[in-house]
Amino acid sequence: MTARRPQERGHVLEVSEIEQLLRAEVERLVWELLPNARRDGHHLCVGSIAGEPGQSLKVEISGARQGGWRDFANPDSDEGHGDCLKLIALTRFGGELGPAVAWAKSWLGLDHLDPGRIETKRVEAREKARESAVAAEEEKKLKRRRAVALWLGGKPIAGTPAEAYLRGREIELHPDGLDHWPGSLRFVSECYNREQGVKMPAMVASMVRPDGSHVATHRTYLSWSERHGWVKMDSPNAKMVLGSCGGSFIPLRKGASGRSMAEMPAGEWIHMPEGIEDALVGAMARPRVRIGAGYSVGNIGSIAFPETLRRTAGLVIWADRDAAGSDAVDALERTIGRQQAQGTAVRIVMPPPPFKDLNDWLRALVRDARRAQREAG
Numbered sequence: 001m002t003a004r005r006p007q008e009r010g011h012v013l014e015v016s017e018i019e020q021l022l023r024a025e026v027e028r029l030v031w032e033l034l035p036n037a038r039r040d041g042h043h044l045c046v047g048s049i050a051g052e053p054g055q056s057l058k059v060e061i062s063g064a065r066q067g068g069w070r071d072f073a074n075p076d077s078d079e080g081h082g083d084c085l086k087l088i089a090l091t092r093f094g095g096e097l098g099p100a101v102a103w104a105k106s107w108l109g110l111d112h113l114d115p116g117r118i119e120t121k122r123v124e125a126r127e128k129a130r131e132s133a134v135a136a137e138e139e140k141k142l143k144r145r146r147a148v149a150l151w152l153g154g155k156p157i158a159g160t161p162a163e164a165y166l167r168g169r170e171i172e173l174h175p176d177g178l179d180h181w182p183g184s185l186r187f188v189s190e191c192y193n194r195e196q197g198v199k200m201p202a203m204v205a206s207m208v209r210p211d212g213s214h215v216a217t218h219r220t221y222l223s224w225s226e227r228h229g230w231v232k233m234d235s236p237n238a239k240m241v242l243g244s245c246g247g248s249f250i251p252l253r254k255g256a257s258g259r260s261m262a263e264m265p266a267g268e269w270i271h272m273p274e275g276i277e278d279a280l281v282g283a284m285a286r287p288r289v290r291i292g293a294g295y296s297v298g299n300i301g302s303i304a305f306p307e308t309l310r311r312t313a314g315l316v317i318w319a320d321r322d323a324a325g326s327d328a329v330d331a332l333e334r335t336i337g338r339q340q341a342q343g344t345a346v347r348i349v350m351p352p353p354p355f356k357d358l359n360d361w362l363r364a365l366v367r368d369a370r371r372a373q374r375e376a377g
Contacts, residue, residue, distance in 0.1 A: 013118055013125075015085065015097075018104050020125035022084035023067030023132070025108070029084060030059050032107070033091045041194060049079055049090050055195070056236055059087070064136035073236055076298040076331035140244050147217035147243035151206050154186030161222050162187040162203035164230040169277050169359055170366045177284040182252045184208075185276070193221055195237050201230075205276060207241065207248040207295065210261045210306055216243030218250060218295060220276070245295055247302045252279045255290030261305075264290070266312040271349075272300055273318035278358040282318060297328065301335030305344055314345030320357045321350050 022029060030037050030044045034051045037044040042062040047054020048071060056073035060066050067084045074080040079090055089100035105111055110121065157163045158181055173179060184206045191202035200221050207216040219240050221233040232238045249272065257265050270290045273279050279293040294300035300317060309315075317335070322328035336346050355361040 013105070013110060013121060015101055016129075017122055017125035018101060018108070018110070019067070019083055019085050020128045020132075021108055021110075021121065022088075022104055024128055026059065026067045026084060027061045029087075029107070030061065033087060034059075048073065049087075051091065064132060064139040066132070074327055076296055077327035078330070080327070143243045144215055147207075148214050150188065150191070150219075150242060151186055151204050151214070151217045154188040154204050156183070157181050157185050157187045157203065160187035161201050161224075161230040162220075165203065165220075165222050165232065166277070166280065168229050168231060170363050171277065171280045171284065171359075174284065177287050178280060179287065182280075182283075184251050191219055191221070193233075195235060196233075200233065203276075205250045205293075207243070207245050207250055209248050210304060212260055212262060215248050216241050216245040218245075218276070241295065245299060247299075247304060249295065249300070249303060250276060250279070250293040252276070252293060253283050253287070253289065253291040256288040257290075261290075261309075264306065264308060266308055268309070269313040269316055269347075270305070270309060271316040271318060273358065274300070274320065275357070275359070278318060281358040281362050284362075297331045297335050301338035303339075304342065305339075310343045310345075314347065315339055316347045316349055318349045318358060321353060321355065 027044065034044070034046045036051055036053045037046050037059070038053070039045075040055065040058070042060060043058040044061055045055045045059075046052065046057050048057055057069060057071040059069040068082070069087055070081040071077070071079070079095070082090070085097065085100050085104060088104055089095050089097050092103060093099040110118075157166075162185065163181065171178070173181070186204050188202050188204050190199035191204065192198075193200045193202075200223070202222060203220040205218040205220075206214050207218055208214050219242065221235075221238050221240075222230050223233045225231050251261070254260070255264075255268055257268060259265065261270075268290055270292060271279075271282060271286070272292050272294045273282065274294055274296055276293045279291050282289075283291050294303070294317075297317075297319070300315075305315065317332070319332055320328065322332075332348075336348075339346050351358050351361040355364060
């Protein structure tokens, strides 16, 4: 009896190959899926995956990450980022990948190709993948150099609008608390903002990996308000990152030891909220602990902490108080799972209800104290 030969691979395009072919046609694809999209540089933008006009969801239509997309209003959600096939699945098929692949094959005209033409398409997809990988690595290196140069071009924040912004959030220096501004924070008077098309003042922060390598720079764009002074720019994109920040964080306090993370002593935990402001509030209250800002809950999950920390201590996440069942809570649970899978002990700290984060809590306490002082006077 002759054994049946398995179906030859040459007769079927793999999902990864279909994705590469979609990326080559991404601009035409986005116009098909999201007709309300508007061009912004090398992005096409809409309000969300629902497709309404707006700027939050951005699809890369050129460059090394062509075909990738992210919803900056909901970046940590499972529906907040992805590739071309995921975009098709979410916009046309309720998130189902199978029918999205079938639709993509039809849209690309791949339904009835003979084996020879399929192999030609496969070679084309493989070459595009190789070119994308090379371009992505070069772009990553370039952005890292630009990120480091941006941070180095800044100056310490004391006496700058960046300091005024933090003081406006009730974050103050005190000899028994936050006794100096972290060196990772700097001020740049003219930092280009692509959304506004102009240079703006910004607080910039170095983002480093646990080995100390500076891989990205965080930007908080600032604007002047006649009523409130220096404030964060009124935009969903007021905070942006230049460079590849995955697995990095903003170092703000080295703790009682004063040592780098690579040399940290046994038993020392690291405390980490998402935002710089919350981390500084924590430093005001607990100046002897090691504190960093993780940028986002999802990013905290990707940090590979040193063995000393994983073996003898762990991570304290200062989480926002989000609604049960929300995408933010789901993202937090995934981050806890990712860190525990690496062997990191995880603890969670939250502000008391009804406050969303530590800085909200602090500002409410300061307002109450001032009100009581006025009433007493």
